[in-house]
Amino acid sequence: MSVLRVTHLVKRFGGLVATDDVSLTVEAGEIHALIGPNGAGKSTLINQLCGELAPDGGRVELGGRDVTRASVPARVALGLGRTFQVTSLLEEATCRENIAMAVQARAGLNFRIWDRIAGRQGIWDQADATLAGTGLVARVDVRAQDLSHGERKQLELLVALARKPRVLLLDEPMAGLGHVESAQMIAQLRDIPLPMLLVEHDMAAVFALATRISVLVYGRIIASGSVEDIRENPEVRAAYLGAEDALC
Numbered sequence: 695m696s697v698l699r700v701t702h703l704v705k706r707f708g709g710l711v712a713t714d715d716v717s718l719t720v721e722a723g724e725i726h727a728l729i730g731p732n733g734a735g736k737s738t739l740i741n742q743l744c745g746e747l748a749p750d751g752g753r754v755e756l757g758g759r760d761v762t763r764a765s766v767p768a769r770v771a772l773g774l775g776r777t778f779q780v781t782s783l784l785e786e787a788t789c790r791e792n793i794a795m796a797v798q799a800r801a802g803l804n805f806r807i808w809d810r811i812a813g814r815q816g817i818w819d820q821a822d823a824t825l826a827g828t829g830l831v832a833r834v835d836v837r838a839q840d841l842s843h844g845e846r847k848q849l850e851l852l853v854a855l856a857r858k859p860r861v862l863l864l865d866e867p868m869a870g871l872g873h874v875e876s877a878q879m880i881a882q883l884r885d886i887p888l889p890m891l892l893v894e895h896d897m898a899a900v901f902a903l904a905t906r907i908s909v910l911v912y913g914r915i916i917a918s919g920s921v922e923d924i925r926e927n928p929e930v931r932a933a934y935l936g937a938e939d940a941l942c
């Protein structure tokens with residue numbers, strides 16, 4: 695059974711078909727990358743998977759359950775985790791607090807009784823366990839607003855992981871990162887033992903991480919296959935005309 699299954703998904707904005715009969719799966723143990731030129735419909739697809747945008751047709755299944763009409767929180771509760779193109783951090787809170795709040799949200803606890811609940815120490819312990827061995831371990835007490843762009847991206851990923859998802863949707867995790875930070879992010883993603891759908895423009899990162907690649911152009915998946923299949927596919931190269939170096 696696929697961890698995530700999308701079947702014949704359609705989304706229209708007026709006359710524009712932004713997601714045009716898209717079918718794809720994310721299987722256990724795979725990093726399925728979704729690539730495509732600007733405006734191809736990648737964000738529109740992710741937003742439908744998360745429940746932020748209702749599809750006009752088709753079906754989304756999470757762990758075999760139909761979630762096509764399910765709310766965002768219902769999907770999170772079923773194990774859907776995501777990172778965002780635009781930051782979702784609590785700026786005034788430290789790294790440790792950002793993660794603790796994600797742990798707490800998963801536990802469904804009330805913020806006002808945080809100091810009184812028996813499980814308080816457990817929340818901090820889980821936050822520390824999430825941070826242990828990561829590039830942020832020396833930055834646990836730094837506020838999100840004082841982190842570098844690369845550190846913020848790392849923290850966003852850890853916040854998503856603190857919710858203990860079963861599958862991760864990653865929306866451009868490399869965006870805005872320099873060479874060194876990208877390498878760190880690739881290493882961090884490689885260490886995560888979760889199936890992922892990775893939307894990314896950075897082809898070096900896609901080729902380094904993906905076990906399967908699907909190519910979206912004008913809302914349609916025009917090719918899907920291994921890294922080698924996609925690199926050599928003439929239709930894909932044509933879709934990236936002008937940016938062919940990206941596929942080398």
Ligand SMILES: Nc1ncnc2c1ncn2[C@@H]1O[C@H](COP(=O)(O)OP(=O)(O)OP(=O)(O)O)[C@@H](O)[C@H]1O
Pocket residue numbers: 707710712730731732733734735736737738739
């Ligand atoms: N809310 C909306 N209303 C109308 N059109 C929209 C809306 N959202 C997206 N679109 C259009 O749908 C198409 C797909 O956009 P989308 O943002 O999903 O592409 P993308 O592949 O994520 O692009 P990028 O790589 O630049 O982020 C574009 O033509 C866009 O202009």
